[in-house]
Amino acid sequence: MVGGGQLARMTYQAAIALGLTVRVLSDRADDSAARVGAEVEIGSPDEIEALRRFAAGCDVLTFDHELVPPQHLAALRDAGHTLYPGADTMALAQNKRRQRQELGALGLPVPAFSTVSSESDLLSFGEAHGWPARPVVAKAVRGGYDGRGVWLLEDVPAAQRLWAEVTARGVELIVEAWVPIEKELAALVVRRPSGETAVYPSVETVQVAGICREVLAPASIPPDLADETCGLARRIAEAIGLVGVMAVELFVVREDEQATGSSGRLVLNELATRPHNSGHFSIEGCVTSQFENHVRAVLDWPLGDVSLAAPAAVMVNVLGGPPGNDPQAELARALADPVVKVHLYGKDARPGRKLGHVTVLGQDLEDARARARRAAAILMGEG
């Protein structure tokens, strides 16, 4: 697994049960997965030589994040290494412009969007699709993450300021219609090379400032919308030749606003072609976790059952609290509620950094949510 973050760490846990040792390529020895792995190679996933050395000892390469340079992925593929997801899939996942273009071309519900190669492209899209009634949304074509690389533009001066800033930094943009969101969903899909595909029950994600804070499973949406969500995830997985786990993030458009931008109630937001924060609940919440199924998929083994293991599951992220807060030091207090399941990632605490998560299963979603929130608050130094 290329990258030593918490996704590699949790994949490692799952792989142990299958009798496997996942080798990890990690920037630093104190990265999340590097702290627990038996076979860790220190090296940068950004450097082709480190990648080549690492790939030489692996049967299959898979990824903890989407940030490996696409030319390196292509070079590894051309050198005969097996990459899952493949180099083309990874390149698509890294590029929001290509995602919009290619998924739009398939007739999938993407928001109105435009490529941007000049300030006037940005301004004319804003005039046509936003201002003054609504903002428009500019996004970096590459490298956005947890709310970074996304800008809400309210008016012409805001667009001009952003244009000056991104041209100075060499950042490419796309611009999209703002979507009036009723709720955000994620559909987790897993597919193996031979084509077998499974879609987890759709979940609702609660974002604050672009960062996922809570995941509620199952999403409380009408059955037809749930079916549509799963169907979209499956179509995308097949269209892009996915191997492994992918999260498809979607918006449910406010019912009174459907006229704008989309013919239906669902609008595609982003893809992540890897295990994803919206699927952490599956460790306890599903018969087979996203991490186990990712491993099974990249080995072309039969996929595990993705059914829910309880009527409701809630995951709450543990972000770094104020300076001095360390979730590890609060852990015993957080465990006072015996049904709370805590996952800490072994990362040094910093304000706002994803340091862990809490999952609670139950009969009742609101009760599970309250308990998970309470434990997470304790870990974040708020309880």
Place this chain on the structure above:
Amino acid sequence: MVGGGQLARMTYQAAIALGLTVRVLSDRADDSAARVGAEVEIGSPDEIEALRRFAAGCDVLTFDHELVPPQHLAALRDAGHTLYPGADTMALAQNKRRQRQELGALGLPVPAFSTVSSESDLLSFGEAHGWPARPVVAKAVRGGYDGRGVWLLEDVPAAQRLWAEVTARGVELIVEAWVPIEKELAALVVRRPSGETAVYPSVETVQVAGICREVLAPASIPPDLADETCGLARRIAEAIGLVGVMAVELFVVREDEQATGSSGRLVLNELATRPHNSGHFSIEGCVTSQFENHVRAVLDWPLGDVSLAAPAAVMVNVLGGPPGNDPQAELARALADPVVKVHLYGKDARPGRKLGHVTVLGQDLEDARARARRAAAILMGEG
């Protein structure tokens, strides 16, 4: 954790989620836990110097098995190290004579037994409690495991042969009345230093030739018997000052045979003061696994909920099949049933060796059992 077997391996998996790295003292680099651990020290748990070196870097020492020499445990304790379970508890767990004496003295239902210091002790116990109607059971005081160190003696010549053999090898014996068994149960109990104790739902264990083959959860026994089982486990945990997980193995005496040896239907068999094969089902089958609760207990953290996560859970052990069989090579086929959860221990295959286990949860115990058996058979080269 002293010892690098599968119990250490599964404890390691659970500890990762809690943000901990369990350090492992392992005989060999290819031991089950040593293959996956980030901090492995190679050394013999039988040697005091290896134990001292290892203990120097640990906050708490706990154990993968009961075989560490008791004088070494006492020496570590006397040097100021924290051992959980404690040296006295471990010494009791290692010594079947002391177990029978001390638990019997507490009024707990041990079978009729006798210490053996001569051939005539053995013979007179056999005459009084067994022959010719029933056998008696001789057991090695120390070191028995998976059916080793237990002998069914049908008559005087068998007892004389055993006596000659064990005296030549310096093995100490006890002898017990044979118990007419209806079924075998195990009660898993966990206790932390501050006294909090939790008892898992009782399970039925199916043994073949002294080796656990299947565990059925919950045990299909009347509620009063289940309560009695849990009560016994709790009493023993408190009486011996347990810290960590302990498995209490019990016999249910055949109803038509209760007159012999015991006043009630339950007879204590053995104790194991560590995570135990009879608790492997708890990884998926309970809200908190025995491995997580063992870690929480030895750190004196609050214990997790021990409730069942499904109406039924069945665990089937994967033993090494005929020469040439390797469960790892059969894994993809075993996973064709999507609800099957497989745990392989990363051990080299040898006929009869415990190499892994399969767990299936379900609404119906017999269905879960059939599916778990099928997957285990595939892994063992029988399917």
